[in-house]
Amino acid sequence: MRAHDLETTRKKILRAALAEFSANGPQGARTAAIARRAGVNKRMLFYCFGSKAGLYREVLRHKLAQRASIMESTPEDLGSALVHWFDNAARDPVWIRLLHWEALATGGGTVAAEERRKLFDQALAIFRRWIERGSLEKEVDPAQWMISMLGLTIFPLAFPHIVRLATGLASDDAAFKAERHEFLRWIAGRIGGGAITANAVAGESEAGTAHASAARVDGANP
Amino acid sequence: MRAHDLETTRKKILRAALAEFSANGPQGARTAAIARRAGVNKRMLFYCFGSKAGLYREVLRHKLAQRASIMESTPEDLGSALVHWFDNAARDPVWIRLLHWEALATGGGTVAAEERRKLFDQALAIFRRWIERGSLEKEVDPAQWMISMLGLTIFPLAFPHIVRLATGLASDDAAFKAERHEFLRWIAGRIGGGAITANAVAGESEAGTAHASAARVDGANP
DNA sequence: ACAATTATTAACCGCGCGGTTAACGTGGGT
DNA sequence: ACCCACGTTAACCGCGCGGTTAATAATTGT
Numbered sequence: 001m002r003a004h005d006l007e008t009t010r011k012k013i014l015r016a017a018l019a020e021f022s023a024n025g026p027q028g029a030r031t032a033a034i035a036r037r038a039g040v041n042k043r044m045l046f047y048c049f050g051s052k053a054g055l056y057r058e059v060l061r062h063k064l065a066q067r068a069s070i071m072e073s074t075p076e077d078l079g080s081a082l083v084h085w086f087d088n089a090a091r092d093p094v095w096i097r098l099l100h101w102e103a104l105a106t107g108g109g110t111v112a113a114e115e116r117r118k119l120f121d122q123a124l125a126i127f128r129r130w131i132e133r134g135s136l137e138k139e140v141d142p143a144q145w146m147i148s149m150l151g152l153t154i155f156p157l158a159f160p161h162i163v164r165l166a167t168g169l170a171s172d173d174a175a176f177k178a179e180r181h182e183f184l185r186w187i188a189g190r191i192g193g194g195a196i197t198a199n200a201v202a203g204e205s206e207a208g209t210a211h212a213s214a215a216r217v218d219g220a221n222p
Numbered sequence: 223m224r225a226h227d228l229e230t231t232r233k234k235i236l237r238a239a240l241a242e243f244s245a246n247g248p249q250g251a252r253t254a255a256i257a258r259r260a261g262v263n264k265r266m267l268f269y270c271f272g273s274k275a276g277l278y279r280e281v282l283r284h285k286l287a288q289r290a291s292i293m294e295s296t297p298e299d300l301g302s303a304l305v306h307w308f309d310n311a312a313r314d315p316v317w318i319r320l321l322h323w324e325a326l327a328t329g330g331g332t333v334a335a336e337e338r339r340k341l342f343d344q345a346l347a348i349f350r351r352w353i354e355r356g357s358l359e360k361e362v363d364p365a366q367w368m369i370s371m372l373g374l375t376i377f378p379l380a381f382p383h384i385v386r387l388a389t390g391l392a393s394d395d396a397a398f399k400a401e402r403h404e405f406l407r408w409i410a411g412r413i414g415g416g417a418i419t420a421n422a423v424a425g426e427s428e429a430g431t432a433h434a435s436a437a438r439v440d441g442a443n444p
Numbered sequence: 445a446c447a448a449t450t451a452t453t454a455a456c457c458g459c460g461c462g463g464t465t466a467a468c469g470t471g472g473g474t
Numbered sequence: 475a476c477c478c479a480c481g482t483t484a485a486c487c488g489c490g491c492g493g494t495t496a497a498t499a500a501t502t503g504t
Contacts, residue, residue: 004451004500023328028249031492041453046493100322103381104247110383120387143388144405150384151377156369158380159325161332165342166365183366190412226470226481253462263483268463 010048012038017045017059022094025101026056057111063095064115071122078135079188081126083181086153090177096158135192152187156180232270234260239267239281244316247323248278279333285317286337293344300357301410303348305403308375312394318380357414374409378402 016037020029031052035042049055070088074081089096110116127142127149136145156163160171169176238259242251253274257264271277292310296303311318332338349364349371358367378385382393391398 006451009451025247025250025326028247030490032490042492043453043494044451047451052492097326099381099384100326102383104319104322106245116387120384124388140405140408141389141401144401146388147378147385148374148405148409151373152370155373155377155380158377159321161324162321162342162372163369165338166346166368167363179363179366183362183370186362187370187413191409228481231481252460254460264462265464265483266481269481274462 006048009038009040009044012040013045013048013055014059014062016040017055018063018094021056021059021101022097026053026105029056053108060098061112061115063098064112064119067095068115068119068122071119071126074126077188078130078192079185082149082153082184082188085149086157086177086180086184089154089157090172093157093172096154099154100158137191152184228270231260231262231266234262235267235270235277236281236284238262239277240285240316243278243281243323244319248275248327251278275330282320283334283337285320286334286341289317290337290341290344293341293348296348299410300352300414301407304371304375304406304410307371308379308399308402308406311376311379312399315379315394318376321376322380359413374406 013034016034017029019037020034024030024033029052031045032042034055035045045052045055049058073084075084123146124142127136127145130136131138131140131142131145156171156176163169163171163176167176167179235256238256239251241259242256246252246255251274253267254264256277257267267274267277271280295306297306345368346364349358349367352358353360353362353364353367378393378398385391385393385398389398389401
């Protein structure tokens with residue numbers, strides 16, 4: 001690694017910025033803190049990314065691309081998909097926090113709009129497929145389905161203090177995750193149109209309850 | 223109103239502080255901005271509440287008490303209750319924002335712990351009652367039910383940018399609210415144990431679809 | 445060898461923050 | 475009439491922020 005290597009410097013800054021922006025938000029994040037985390041002179045942030053806002057934008061674009069690739073690997077079975085989303089969100093608290101900061105942002109229009117559209121179009125396509133295949137009730141809008149399923153999976157991870165008050169457990173506690181898995185598989189059965197998913201529903205959960213593991217039917221959209 | 227009236231000054235400060243804390247969070251809120259909003263000298267904040275943190279604490283206590291009283295007026299029917307929670311949350315974006323800030327807060331232990339416990343115990347009691355009465359599947363934990371129903375109602379209001387990307391509508395748009403009402407009543411029927419709520423499910427939604435209005439069965443817990 | 449370009453650095457700037465100081469009205473008790 | 479505790483005020487303080495300046499070290503082209 002040479003002394004003058006802008007690309008690695010950029011990467012170090014992006015990593016540190018992701019952590020700092022996630023921790024303190026686009027406004028609360030301190031450029032000096034990012035530089036310290038990255039082991040880089042503060043001036044380099046502006047040299048590479050122009051401004052704090054420009055750096056934030058780049059950080060978001062990276063993260064959105066990463067989430068899109070996770071969305072691509074969603075299993076075809078509804079229950080498994082819910083568990084998949086839940087686990088991946090639980091594994092990435094940084095992403096959850098960025099969602100919060102975005103929800104709280106008022107002015108200054110959407111950043112990285114195109115990456116965002118791509119991610120959501122992927123998700124909506126999945127729900128449309130489920131509806132066509134009869135895994136989900138067709139009288140409900142795909143967007144409503146998507147919002148609802150995201151609510152069931154992400155909400156407890158986004159508001160851990162609510163989980164703590166309701167269950168007494170931390171939302172990253174293995175016991176809570178197991179409970180949630182069980183619930184998600186159960187409700188996937190209740191919600192589905194009754195055709196494909198309903199059979200795979202009595203799946204095995206980590207809670208130890210008797211279940212059969214749900215089959216994955218990746219790829220091959222009609 | 224006398225010139226020297228500490229009580230009204232306190233109230234003015236609390237109102238302004240609620241707005242400012244909701245807008246910018248406990249850290250991002252500026253004491254000067256609160257004072258300006260309240261039409262009061264900045265020094266009075268510290269004279270009345272000691273510190274910014276003390277003021278934040280008092281603001282939260284007030285809001286939690288208000289939310290508890292809303293929780294008390296929850297209808298007995300599950301579908302109506304979901305709509306009730308949704309509407310009341312939609313009517314109070316300030317509260318939603320405070321939830322976000324709390325979820326993002328890392329250090330500095332819980333503020334107003336007792337008011338919070340009271341609010342959640344109320345909610346949990348409602349779910350236990352629903353389970354006992356057969357309105358909700360009894361094999362699922364009350365806490366899991368509560369988290370899930372909060373997810374379905376609050377999530378779209380907490381993450382309006384996700385709603386916008388999924389539906390193209392703003393989450394405070396009347397059209398979206400109507401769609402959501404319809405979905406909430408529909409899913410209440412799918413989820414319930416099948417006894418009481420299932421009958422009340424084909425409820426009327428504001429979307430104009432033909433439905434019969436769901437009956438409210440307030441009070442009288444066993 | 446050396447100039448030109450690129451990457452990196454320390455030091456600096458103006459500003460706005462949370463919180464404080466000290467002084468100044470105001471009004472009820474006597 | 476006067477006091478004195480309470481409510482209110484303008485002005486101030488040290489600090490840390492985003493962003494910049496100008497000088498310097500490494501790399502590249504010739």
